[in-house]
Amino acid sequence: MSEIVLKGLVLRSADYKESSKMLTVLTDALGKISVSARGATRLKSRISAACQPLVFSEMTLSETKERYYLKEASTLETFSGLTADLKNYALGCYFLELLDASCPETVEEPEALTLGLNALWLLSEGKKEPQLVKSAFELRLMTLLGYQPETEQCAACGKAKPDVPALDLRGGALYCRDCALKALAERPMTLDEPSLLAIRHIVSAPRKSVFSFRISDSGLRRLSDVAEGYVKEQLERSFRTLDYYKSL
């Protein structure tokens, strides 16, 4: 039985057999993996704190042919600011569900992990408008995982500054609204200039400045609708945690 030390964010935690938990963890070294945490629900368990969703820890795992087991853990970050506000907490849970839905099993995605941790930290510390953090997280995550929208120019006529820019959420391409009406069967989502500039920033900015941009309130509303719609269309699913967040 070999041992591995790595860092991981718990995306999901389910009761498993007597007194154990089965965790879904996004790790820096192995990507998304399932980890069995034996005895995690026992009163004296030393690993229980690290077995909650939203907790980021350094973990020592033992590996058998079938699976990973959590042997030891020391908590690095719990994003405790999220527990003070139900809405932010719900949004954090959506971030976890989105990471879980989009990161493939056992494929290293260190950038997706870093992005997720940064988004949760900004939300927890109240450093940025939650809608801005959510939109940037959604679009950058899609970009990292191979679903980058093409927003340099109109996909039909090549104009870099479409008169009325619009994004085809399914095809992930930018159009002038008039070009889109001719080229597409479905209606694209209309952008305004602030939301288009923000999207271009989010998909292409250096890692450290993904969340560093300013946008008007109306631009942010537009950006938020586009980012959310884009995720749903690209991953072809809805999210229970997002529905809950929006019901609050």
Ligand SMILES: [Zn+2]
């Ligand atoms: Zn055009």
